[in-house]
Amino acid sequence: MESDTVTNNPRKKARTKSSATTSSYATHLLAELLRAADIRINGDRPWDIQLHQTRALDEIVARHSLGLGETYMRGDWSCIALDEFFYRLLRADLQNQIKPFRHLWRVARSYFINLQSQRRAFQVGEHHYDLGNDFYRSMLDSRMTYSCGYWKDAENLEQAQAAKLDLICRKLDLQPGMRLLDIGCGWGSLVSYAAEHYGVECVGVTVSREQKQFVDEHYANFPIRVELMDYRKLSGKFDRIASVGMFEHVGRHNHRTFMQVAKRCLDPDGLLLLHTIGKNLRHTTCDPWIEKYIFPNGDLPANSQICEAAESLLLVEDLHNFGCDYDRTLMSWHQNFENSWERFADRYGPEFYRMWRYYLLSCAGAFRARHIQLWQWILSDRRHGGVVRVC
Structure with a gap:
C-alpha cells in the first residue's frame, strides 16, 4: 500500500x-x-x-x-x-x-433537472476521459479496459480484463459475421477483442475525442468504426449491443430513452448486454465529491430503475453481480498509478495526485463494503420467442 x-x-x-x-x-x-x-x-x-x-x-x-x-x-x-x-x-x-x-x-435537483441532457453529454468526456491517453495507458491493462475485471480464474489485471471481455462475448453468443454495437466503447477494448477473437464487425460510440483518436490509430486494420456522438442519435440495426461502464452517465431521466434506443437498434432476435455500476438504494444521488472532481453528472442506477426502464420494451434474461471484483480491479489500477506517477508529476501536480489516489481507493473501499455493486444484465427484445442461454 x-x-x-x-x-x-x-x-x-x-x-x-x-x-x-x-x-x-x-x-x-x-x-x-x-x-x-x-x-x-x-x-x-x-x-x-x-x-x-x-x-x-x-x-x-x-x-x-x-x-x-x-x-x-x-x-x-x-x-x-x-x-x-x-x-x-x-x-x-x-x-x-x-x-x-x-x-x-x-x-x-436530481429529480427535477436532467443533468445528463444532450447539451451536457460531452462534459464527462472532456473532464475525465480526455485527461491523456498516455496517462490511462500507464494505469490500465494493455487493451486499456476502464471497467471492472473478472477475477474468477485470473491472477493479474491483464488476465482479469481478458476474462471479462471474453465473458461478454460468450454471454452475447457472438458469431462470425455479426454486427456488434458498443455504446460507450472507451478505448476500444471490447470491439477490438470481439473483432479479433469472434470475427464480428463493430461500431462504437464515445463522447471522448481522445478515445476515438486512440481507436482510430490502433485498430485501423480491424472491421471497427467509432463515432463521436451521443447515444441518443444512434440508428441502424445490430445483431448484438453491449454497453460497458457507460450507463452510469445516462441518468435517471434518460434510462427509458436508453432502452428505447437499444430496442430501436437491436434486431428482433438480438441481445443487449448492459454492464454497469449500481447502487443499493434508489432514492440517492451521486457522491458530491465524485460528481465534482471525477464524473460530472454521474448517476448510478438502482436495479429497480433498470427494470422499470426496460419494462414493456426489453426482457431481462439474466443478471450477474460480481461487484466484489471491482475492489481488486481498483487496487490494481492504484498500484499501476503509483508505479508510474513520477512520469506525470510535473504535468498534473500534487493536488491531482491526492485527488486521483482518493478516487481510486475510496471506490475500492466502497465496493469492499458492498456499498455499490457491479451488474451485468442480459436483455432481449420481447418479441423474441426463443430460449436465451447465458453461459
Whole structure:
C-alpha cells in the first residue's frame, strides 16, 4: 500500500507530527463518529487518519463528502490505507450520521433537472476521459479496459480484463459475421477483442475525442468504426449491443430513452448486454465529491430503475453481480498509478495526485463494503420467442 504523499514514503508520513493537539480534537463530533468505525485521529494503524490541520474537522462535519475529499486534496489530513479507511467508514454507515440540509437540494435537483441532457453529454468526456491517453495507458491493462475485471480464474489485471471481455462475448453468443454495437466503447477494448477473437464487425460510440483518436490509430486494420456522438442519435440495426461502464452517465431521466434506443437498434432476435455500476438504494444521488472532481453528472442506477426502464420494451434474461471484483480491479489500477506517477508529476501536480489516489481507493473501499455493486444484465427484445442461454 502506498501513501498519499508524492514522496511515496508512507511510514514517514504516518509519523509526521500533527499541528493539532489532543485537546483540540479528542471530543470533536468527527472523532466520536470515527471511533464508531474503529478509526482514530492520529492513530498508529494504516487506516487511521493523520490530522495536519485542525480546520479540517469542522469542514468535514459541515460539508460532509465534499469537505472530506477537499480537505484531503489540500493535505489537511492523510491516511496510509485509504481503501481500508473508507471500507470501515461505509460499513459503519457513517455517511448517514451527518446529513447537511444542502443534500436535500441535491436530491431534489436530481429529480427535477436532467443533468445528463444532450447539451451536457460531452462534459464527462472532456473532464475525465480526455485527461491523456498516455496517462490511462500507464494505469490500465494493455487493451486499456476502464471497467471492472473478472477475477474468477485470473491472477493479474491483464488476465482479469481478458476474462471479462471474453465473458461478454460468450454471454452475447457472438458469431462470425455479426454486427456488434458498443455504446460507450472507451478505448476500444471490447470491439477490438470481439473483432479479433469472434470475427464480428463493430461500431462504437464515445463522447471522448481522445478515445476515438486512440481507436482510430490502433485498430485501423480491424472491421471497427467509432463515432463521436451521443447515444441518443444512434440508428441502424445490430445483431448484438453491449454497453460497458457507460450507463452510469445516462441518468435517471434518460434510462427509458436508453432502452428505447437499444430496442430501436437491436434486431428482433438480438441481445443487449448492459454492464454497469449500481447502487443499493434508489432514492440517492451521486457522491458530491465524485460528481465534482471525477464524473460530472454521474448517476448510478438502482436495479429497480433498470427494470422499470426496460419494462414493456426489453426482457431481462439474466443478471450477474460480481461487484466484489471491482475492489481488486481498483487496487490494481492504484498500484499501476503509483508505479508510474513520477512520469506525470510535473504535468498534473500534487493536488491531482491526492485527488486521483482518493478516487481510486475510496471506490475500492466502497465496493469492499458492498456499498455499490457491479451488474451485468442480459436483455432481449420481447418479441423474441426463443430460449436465451447465458453461459
